[in-house]
Amino acid sequence: MKSRINNRPKRHDPLLLLLLLLIIILATLLVKVIYNLPVGITGLGEEVASFQQRSGVVSPVTAVLLNFRSYDTLLEVMVLLLAVIGVWSLTKAPFPRKTIKTSPVQLAVVRLLAPLMCLVAVYLVWQGSHLAGGAFQGGAVLGGAGVLMLVAELPMFQQISSRPLRIGLLLGPIVFLGVALLCIVNGGELLAYPQGWAGSLLLLIESACAVSIGLALSALFVGGRPVDDLLEKKKS
Amino acid sequence: MSFDSPTWIVCPIILPLIAGLLCFLFRKNTFFIALFASLANLLSVAILLWQFLLLGPMRYSMGGWQAPLGISLRMHGPTILMLLMTAVSGLGITLYARGYFSFRIAAPKRVGRHERQERFFWPLWLLLMTALNALFLSADIFNLYVTLELVTVSAAALAALSGKPASQIAAFRYLLVSLLGSLSYLLGVVFVYKTYGVLDLQMLRQVASPGPGLQAALALMTLGLLLKTALFPLHFWLPPAHANALAPVSAILSGLVVKGSFYILFVLWFDIFASSISQNALNLMGVLGTGAIIWGSVQAIRQQRLKLLVAYSTISQLGYLFIAFPLALRGDGGQGAWAAVAFMVLAHAFAKSAMFMAAGTIFLHMGHDRIKDLTGVRKCLPLTSFAYAIAGVNLMGLPPSGGFIAKWLLLSSSLTSSQWWWSVVIMTGSLLASIYVFRVVSRLFVIPAGKSICACRPHSPLLEWPALVLAMIALLLGLIAPYPLLILETDTLVSCLLLGGGL
Numbered sequence: 037m038k039s040r041i042n043n044r045p046k047r048h049d050p051l052l053l054l055l056l057l058l059i060i061i062l063a064t065l066l067v068k069v070i071y072n073l074p075v076g077i078t079g080l081g082e083e084v085a086s087f088q089q090r091s092g093v094v095s096p097v098t099a100v101l102l103n104f105r106s107y108d109t110l111l112e113v114m115v116l117l118l119a120v121i122g123v124w125s126l127t128k129a130p131f132p133r134k135t136i137k138t139s140p141v142q143l144a145v146v147r148l149l150a151p152l153m154c155l156v157a158v159y160l161v162w163q164g165s166h167l168a169g170g171a172f173q174g175g176a177v178l179g180g181a182g183v184l185m186l187v188a189e190l191p192m193f194q195q196i197s198s199r200p201l202r203i204g205l206l207l208g209p210i211v212f213l214g215v216a217l218l219c220i221v222n223g224g225e226l227l228a229y230p231q232g233w234a235g236s237l238l239l240l241i242e243s244a245c246a247v248s249i250g251l252a253l254s255a256l257f258v259g260g261r262p263v264d265d266l267l268e269k270k271k272s
Numbered sequence: 273m274s275f276d277s278p279t280w281i282v283c284p285i286i287l288p289l290i291a292g293l294l295c296f297l298f299r300k301n302t303f304f305i306a307l308f309a310s311l312a313n314l315l316s317v318a319i320l321l322w323q324f325l326l327l328g329p330m331r332y333s334m335g336g337w338q339a340p341l342g343i344s345l346r347m348h349g350p351t352i353l354m355l356l357m358t359a360v361s362g363l364g365i366t367l368y369a370r371g372y373f374s375f376r377i378a379a380p381k382r383v384g385r386h387e388r389q390e391r392f393f394w395p396l397w398l399l400l401m402t403a404l405n406a407l408f409l410s411a412d413i414f415n416l417y418v419t420l421e422l423v424t425v426s427a428a429a430l431a432a433l434s435g436k437p438a439s440q441i442a443a444f445r446y447l448l449v450s451l452l453g454s455l456s457y458l459l460g461v462v463f464v465y466k467t468y469g470v471l472d473l474q475m476l477r478q479v480a481s482p483g484p485g486l487q488a489a490l491a492l493m494t495l496g497l498l499l500k501t502a503l504f505p506l507h508f509w510l511p512p513a514h515a516n517a518l519a520p521v522s523a524i525l526s527g528l529v530v531k532g533s534f535y536i537l538f539v540l541w542f543d544i545f546a547s548s549i550s551q552n553a554l555n556l557m558g559v560l561g562t563g564a565i566i567w568g569s570v571q572a573i574r575q576q577r578l579k580l581l582v583a584y585s586t587i588s589q590l591g592y593l594f595i596a597f598p599l600a601l602r603g604d605g606g607q608g609a610w611a612a613v614a615f616m617v618l619a620h621a622f623a624k625s626a627m628f629m630a631a632g633t634i635f636l637h638m639g640h641d642r643i644k645d646l647t648g649v650r651k652c653l654p655l656t657s658f659a660y661a662i663a664g665v666n667l668m669g670l671p672p673s674g675g676f677i678a679k680w681l682l683l684s685s686s687l688t689s690s691q692w693w694w695s696v697v698i699m700t701g702s703l704l705a706s707i708y709v710f711r712v713v714s715r716l717f718v719i720p721a722g723k724s725i726c727a728c729r730p731h732s733p734l735l736e737w738p739a740l741v742l743a744m745i746a747l748l749l750g751l752i753a754p755y756p757l758l759i760l761e762t763d764t765l766v767s768c769l770l771l772g773g774g775l
Contacts, residue, residue, distance in 0.1 A: 069488040072484050073467060073484075078469065080469065083341045087341060105342065105343055106335055107334040108414065114289070114422060115421055118426050118429065119425055121395055121399075122396070122432070125389075125396070125432070125433055126435075202297055206293055225334060225335060226282045226334055227335040227336075
């Protein structure tokens, strides 16, 4: 009974053992199936290689992500945005009321690393066209820079109001969607980049998305909505 | 853009998406953006329907890349019915949500809270509409996963919107269960891709052959989708999540969201991998469906709170969709079972949205939803009580409702395919449904003598009419039954199945 109060499961909970048994059976079956899978199926690798020329980029990963299957990526970018909207709908940003004095060591580290990380992010996005890299990698590094600055508890980051953040978060999705719609205006299918323009359009989309992804990751780290411009106005 | 342009097929995805982004950006006049998007969505679906009846099934290659390299959209009979369902009940829900939030904002309780809820409701709801439309249109097994993910995240965020601890716990459990379902589906997709090397549904149908890889893939994907569809006994997350959410959100979750994962399951079992499905698996689905019907109804009868009752009735109604599984692949009865599924999905979407809206309105006015204290609600909310009763007629399956047509088709195909035991289940389910419907309706319409009824606050017609209109649509679905059947039959899917019948 005491263990229950401490919220600790009993040592030999029959349900847990049953679950464990089920998981083991499932895992064995899956391993058996994987062992029996046909070898030599290359998937769509050859297809990708043969159309690489027309994709506007050299890196096959970027070509798949942003050209061949760009529709998936468009929706994935929306998933990230949705996550932020969902978190914002739950609570206010849990910043401490009092401003905490940041230690000089922390400040020095942030001053050194944050600009460097932004540079790395730009480099990663730029690299995306011919090596591994791109919007998600660049955005992740940007997000890291954001988290670093947030951890330093600089008061200016806690004062950022909702509107500029929303614009930043929407930058990537809107640019992506705008390009997609322009392709229709141009007479093609949705996301069918015009011949010869693919490379530069991809770079544009990737840069905008990297900013939004970085912001989204930082916003998720904060875990709540920022100071609200609309409500403040109403109160005053 | 001319009416027969192939570009219309992306409109149900693009229009709500743009509107959702705008609602997040601007925050003022968001209702009008949402209303415009819902209307435009309905209009574009109507044009798609017109194109479909004229030109037949369509495919659209995203980015101009043909399958297998690129992602395709496709439109066939079931797609167009699901799009219509989303568009029509979506418009109703948009209107109702406005009435709901304005009523709560007008109350001087908890200032600021309801404005915030409404502000976040619109972008989440519009993105959910985008995700559902994208799901129904998708012709790529991995793209289906991405749309499922979009549906999951937006639905979980909506479920948590009310801010009450109970709803947040339920929403978090919903999120975890849904993610588990999505991951299970994704693992299945990996097996499919490793076995066949393609992701496009059409191509998969051509190359699919029974084997251990496909069996594992199907088992994993089915398990994940059943979790999301809340088929008994995987339904445990549904009642708290649906009953604790805000009323318009409950209508969305119960009416539309569960249909998304069911649609994928349906397409996988009866279209893409139909040749690899064994009769035993179909019978198992039927048995689980039976369990859902009985268990869901019994639980609904036992509930003390109105919204929980409606949520449990969703579980039992979802059971009928699975009863159709063992009937669908048996000779001449097959087509009837198909049509039954279509009618059940449509009728349930409209009726259940209407029912949750009515329950929400009753909750707003009475301040509670304890069933035993709901006597005489008819006096102050006549339209809402009527809407609830009409929706109940659908759940019981009385003529001429869509629910009646669905059950009739199921009954007849169970008799023609000499599987009479399913018809016993269907009739028992209807009997139980009438018990839980009349339990509430009898209280709503009886005014006890000498008891003062609630003092009713004035409210906009948006709080009552959408529920009534949706319930009436569900009721009249039976009268226009030939048209949905026509849409289904125009499809190549059914004919393919009937040709390749005796599996």
